[in-house]
Amino acid sequence: MTPSRRAGALGLALVLPPLLLLVFLIVLPALTAVFDTLAPLEGGPPGLTLARYAQVLGARIIRADITFTILVTLASVAVVFCVSYPLALYLRFVQGRLPAVLAVLFTIPLFIPVVIASFAMITFLVNHGMLSTILYRLGVQRFPPLVYNATGIVITQVWANLPFAILILGAGLQAIDDALIDSARDVGAGPVRTFLAIILPLNAIPTMITLTLLFITILGSFTIPYLVGGNAPQMLGVTMTNYLTQYFRRTDAVTMAVIAFMIAAAVGAVYVASVSRRERVAL
Amino acid sequence: MRWVRWVKRKRRLAAAAGMVLAVLLVGIGTSGQAGAQGTVTLNLYISGDTNIFDLYTKAFLPAFTKRYPQFKTNFVGLLHGNGDDGVYDKILAAKRAGHTVDVDLWETEPGYVDEGIPEGLWVKLSASLVPNIVKVPVQTLEAAQYYGLPYRGSSVVIGYNSQFVKNPPQTFDELVAWIKANPGKFTYCDPNTGGSGQAFVTAAIYKFTGPDKFSGKAYDPNEEAAWAPGWKLLKDLQPAMYNNGFHPNGNVAVLQLLAQQNIWMASVWSDQGLDFYNRGQLPKTMKFEQITPPLIGDDSRVTVPAGSAHLEGALTLLNWLLTPEAQNMVINEVAGYPGIDWKYMPESVRARFKDVAKAFAPYPNPKYLADIKRLWHEQVVGGQ
DSSP, X not given: OOHHHHHHHHHHHHHHHXXXXXXXXXXXXXXXXXXXXXXXXXXXXXXXXXXXXXXXXXXXXHHHHHHHHHHHHHHHHHHHHHHHHHHHHHXXXXXXXXXXXXXXXXXXGGGSOHHHHHHHHHHHHSTTSHHHHHHHHTTOOOOOOOSSXXXXXXXXXXXXXXXXXXHHHHHHHHTSOHHHHHHHHHTTOOHHHHIIIIIHHHTHHHHHHHHHHHHHHHHTOOHHHHHHSOSSSOOHHHHHHIIIIISOOHXXXXXXXXXXXXXXXXXXXXXXHHHHHHHHHHO | OHHHHHHHHHHHHHHHHHHHHHXXXXXXXXXXXXXXXXXXXXXXXXXXXXXXXXXXXXXXHHHHHHHOTTEEEEEEEEETTTTHHHHHHHHHHHHHHTOOBSOOEEEEOHHHHHHHTTXXXXXXXXXXXXXXXXXXXXXXXXXXXXXXXXXXXXXXXEEEETTTOSSOOOBHHHHHHHHHHSTTSEEOOOTTSOHHHHHHHHHHHHHHHOSHHHHSSOOOGGGGGGGHHHHHHHHHHGGGSGGGTOOOSSHHHHHHHHHTTSOSEXXXXXXXXXXXXXXXXXXXXXXXXXXXXXXXXEEEEEEOBTTBTTHHHHHHHHHHHTSHHHHHHHHHHHOOEESSOGGGSOHHHHHHHTTTOSOOBOOOOHHHHHHHHHHIIIIIIIOO
């Protein structure tokens, strides 16, 4: 065996366990599930059929849930991004004690189980809850409903996903060479120009990765929409669980799962493209 | 859930074979135990929530073993019914192998009992075996086909805050009128998340169809067309519900809304509501009442496997469960309804429960219930 072949065999042996895990616990079940949704209907004509998709997508309530899921996800991603980017910039470029303390504080939600965070949010935001009580004391009479609707889901998602976004964006920002920023300043670029011409483009790949991972995480979330969301429309995670465990309609649930998977896969393609581009850039 | 068991049945055959061996081995170990010291150990498998475990371990069993010192008890709690499937397998395996089983008393959901009747797994109860059974209303015994002892019950009732509600509705129609007249002050939980919500939804359906067609074993989705007026009624009520049509998740969440006085009235489980009230977690002015026609409810039953090695002890315990001593514990510990007819209960107890303790409506069968939950989401909260 040549050395290169031996290295290749060793490499294969090393990736084999996770590869097998991937194949048997993810790929095969997923393929079976996809096949189940396409299998011929009982008593219907033979051959694969899209009838289940037509049926699921034909139900107005499920279409409403899918639209709702995408909108809530996009809104959450947008808010997380708009809040986390300035914070990541602040932590990267400002020196001192306060940023150091904040950097620790921002990671706190990572260590709090999302169930507890959701209940905390409810107690905080609900009618007669802490926030409404404070506002009432300050003379605010009208209090908009902040939980059991899309607003509540977005607020809680932002809270839960902020540390993750700050960490990834911050890692990207750390990788930017100070020399580049200094030289931009030297030739007379202001902070805005430096940001637009240097920082934003150099941090583009971590940004894409953050956005896509946030999208996929929030799209597939269950606990937050289940606890903080309303009765209808619901996010797909909750809808699928209901169809599976409450309505005993497994195939409908699987069909919805495949639809959700396709949405996530489209976004995942962007992620894969970003990562492989980074690999090429790195080389 | 019955549905889950269909899926599990295939697995069960294989499990049963293994169980036969296990039972054989266990049987050898326990057979000599009874005679040795003159005491018999009864094995109790009880599925339920922690309040039911406390009812047994802190109230029933100490009192029973004090009264009958020849018995000891071995209590096995099955939280929320986890492990019920295994207990059924064990009993079935022992029966098929022709051996006794170390399950002397099993409290579980009716589905398992129904499934085991054709297999001859249970003791059919009668007054000669359990003398106190004559105090139990005949129709609740018939509902279990005499294969389980309905020793306690609970139902969904209307809870209201008498500080705000002076003349509580007495019928379902009056309740609907009250909700419309007091917008934002009533809600029921999402029927996916609790029986108290299912009760209100079912009441709206039963109003137009009656319960009989949907509570039996038959299932025909075409019959569900008759639910349409019920859906319309519920849909029309939506704007008058709390927070413009919000239904919280779970029985407890509704009680919390009552506690915070966000709402003045709701459908709640009798035992849970009274328990919260007794522990001071609801306003002092909270009251509970059953309406006409009544909301749904259910009895909890204990069943004796025919293969029990300690039949005499098991039946003694069943008989004792129907004594005033044990029945009072049901009321004091978990605020349940007694299994025996109310006329055998002391006057003071009857007075305390007079507003809630009435007959209750039967649950729809599991398949109809699943469809009710799905269609509620589609027709009541989801549609425009």
